[in-house]
Amino acid sequence: METLVNIQVVKSRKEFGNTVAADVTHRLREEIITCRLKPSEALKFEPLRSSFGVSFTTLREALTSLVADGLVVMEGQRGFHVAPATLEDLIDVTNARVLIEIDVLRQSIAKGGDEWEIAVMSALHRLGKIEERMSGSPAEDPSWRSAHKEFHQSLVGACGSPTLLSIRDSLYDRSERYRSLSAAYRPVSRDKTGEHRALMLAAVSRDSDQAIALIEKHIRSTTDNVIRYAKDVLGPVK
Amino acid sequence: METLVNIQVVKSRKEFGNTVAADVTHRLREEIITCRLKPSEALKFEPLRSSFGVSFTTLREALTSLVADGLVVMEGQRGFHVAPATLEDLIDVTNARVLIEIDVLRQSIAKGGDEWEIAVMSALHRLGKIEERMSGSPAEDPSWRSAHKEFHQSLVGACGSPTLLSIRDSLYDRSERYRSLSAAYRPVSRDKTGEHRALMLAAVSRDSDQAIALIEKHIRSTTDNVIRYAKDVLGPVK
DNA sequence: ATAATTGGTATTTTCGAAAAATGGTCGCGG
DNA sequence: CCGCGACCATTTTTCGAAAATACCAATTAT
Numbered sequence: 093m094e095t096l097v098n099i100q101v102v103k104s105r106k107e108f109g110n111t112v113a114a115d116v117t118h119r120l121r122e123e124i125i126t127c128r129l130k131p132s133e134a135l136k137f138e139p140l141r142s143s144f145g146v147s148f149t150t151l152r153e154a155l156t157s158l159v160a161d162g163l164v165v166m167e168g169q170r171g172f173h174v175a176p177a178t179l180e181d182l183i184d185v186t187n188a189r190v191l192i193e194i195d196v197l198r199q200s201i202a203k204g205g206d207e208w209e210i211a212v213m214s215a216l217h218r219l220g221k222i223e224e225r226m227s228g229s230p231a232e233d234p235s236w237r238s239a240h241k242e243f244h245q246s247l248v249g250a251c252g253s254p255t256l257l258s259i260r261d262s263l264y265d266r267s268e269r270y271r272s273l274s275a276a277y278r279p280v281s282r283d284k285t286g287e288h289r290a291l292m293l294a295a296v297s298r299d300s301d302q303a304i305a306l307i308e309k310h311i312r313s314t315t316d317n318v319i320r321y322a323k324d325v326l327g328p329v330k
Numbered sequence: 331m332e333t334l335v336n337i338q339v340v341k342s343r344k345e346f347g348n349t350v351a352a353d354v355t356h357r358l359r360e361e362i363i364t365c366r367l368k369p370s371e372a373l374k375f376e377p378l379r380s381s382f383g384v385s386f387t388t389l390r391e392a393l394t395s396l397v398a399d400g401l402v403v404m405e406g407q408r409g410f411h412v413a414p415a416t417l418e419d420l421i422d423v424t425n426a427r428v429l430i431e432i433d434v435l436r437q438s439i440a441k442g443g444d445e446w447e448i449a450v451m452s453a454l455h456r457l458g459k460i461e462e463r464m465s466g467s468p469a470e471d472p473s474w475r476s477a478h479k480e481f482h483q484s485l486v487g488a489c490g491s492p493t494l495l496s497i498r499d500s501l502y503d504r505s506e507r508y509r510s511l512s513a514a515y516r517p518v519s520r521d522k523t524g525e526h527r528a529l530m531l532a533a534v535s536r537d538s539d540q541a542i543a544l545i546e547k548h549i550r551s552t553t554d555n556v557i558r559y560a561k562d563v564l565g566p567v568k
Numbered sequence: 569a570t571a572a573t574t575g576g577t578a579t580t581t582t583c584g585a586a587a588a589a590t591g592g593t594c595g596c597g598g
Numbered sequence: 599c600c601g602c603g604a605c606c607a608t609t610t611t612t613c614g615a616a617a618a619t620a621c622c623a624a625t626t627a628t
Contacts, residue, residue: 138609147583148584169349259426350612387611409620410580
């Protein structure tokens with residue numbers, strides 16, 4: 093009595109109940125994090141508008157959110173730019189990340205239950221699977237990046253602080269952009285797999301001190317690596 | 331030869347080079363922090379639009395920034411609401427604030443130079459002046475609030491981390507809203523003046539440990555006070 | 569009586585054009 | 599030759615109308 097060819101497919105990207113502004117925000121964020129939109133690049137309206145297929149206003153709303161995220165800067169009435177990538181900013185973000193991450197990790201280990209342990213182990217497992225069937229450099233592969241992000245998220249997911257978690261997310265994205273920046277110049281990644289396994293083990297065995305030491309080392313060594321290989325593309329504060 | 335009645339006054343609120351969206355953002359933030367826009371209240375477009383004298387789009391841009399600040403929440407296509415004020419959120423924000431504030435204060439004390447010491451002392455002095463010529467409850471007076479904010483900002487101003495400072499600012503505002511919430515019910519404030527003086531002294535004498543202990547106590551006791559007097563107006567997470 | 573459907577109204581969301589502002593260029597005067 | 603100022607083109611910012619969506623109430627079917 094009705095159309096069988098069903099509905100389900102119509103809204104391809106605009107998930108139910110979400111605005112297109114929010115969607116554009118996500119897509120723009122991805123472009124910036126992966127450095128397809130380069131640091132300090134001017135974000136002109138007309139090109140972006142037509143490339144995303146939205147209006148000025150909607151685009152502007154998306155850009156405004158990203159300003160708050162620290163991925164975009166707005167200057168007076170002279171438009172928007174991708175946030176500059178500078179050595180000082182990378183160091184600043186890294187230090188902030190270490191501070192927050194240590195706190196949420198400690199709390200997550202203290203408060204996490206069985207489901208949390210399982211989530212951490214599953215996330216690591218998924219990450220491992222992806223790494224197995226992958227040859228090239230991982231930082232550029234979207235599914236690796238997604239699994240990597242989710243592993244780290246799972247570690248701190250039980251901390252119980254929505255505020256700190258949202259700050260953590262934002263800082264993670266800002267770091268990720270620097271990783272992308274160095275990806276082109278960097279040789280295939282060193283042994284992160286072992287570090288992830290060690291982190292998981294420390295976490296599920298509730299060894300806070302060990303986990304904290306590992307996460308700090310993990311974060312800082314990543315930054316050191318980025319600095320080593322991307323030093324010359326890190327511009328001055330522009 | 332020209333009009334003498336001068337120019338200077340024309341753009342009363344839109345400071346040179348700023349957009350009206352940014353201006354509306356600030357004004358809305360103020361309305362929310364002072365609870366003239368109440369927690370969980372629906373932010374309807376038409377009333378706000380006409381009251382601020384701007385268009386839908388501009389208003390929307392302002393609301394979007396405030397979402398990132400945690401003062402406004404957006405739900406699907408059902409518009410914007412002032413962020414609910416809940417006990418859990420207040421506790422969460424307080425803990426996050428303590429974590430960040432301790433770190434930036436420690437660094438500020440370590441790195442601050444002569445100008446920093448002077449800035450801290452001046453800020454305290456200005457705050458004192460305002461408190462002198464003031465009888466009633468301070469939390470409602472805009473100039474006290476501004477001077478108080480600037481004193482605390484001056485303390486951490488030399489920390490050298492723009493990232494942490496901007497997070498700190500946002501958390502400060504979120505706390506401030508809870509203070510406003512309790513202001514109506516709370517008796518005239520207890521002795522903050524002494525606490526501020528002690529903080530200043532610990533800071534300029536470079537006694538990190540003491541300063542940190544004081545700031546944590548300062549923040550937590552403020553929160554305890556808010557909870558005591560505003561417990562019944564703190565809604566469930568809606 | 570309750571649940572589901574339909575239609576109408578209120579609100580939000582998106583659009584593209586009008587207005588404001590910026591940056592650069594060309595001509596004029598020192 | 600160089601600096602200054604006014605015009606023009608480009609780009610951003612703002613607006614109000616149009617489209618999409620949710621909300622509410624009444625009506626019908628189970």
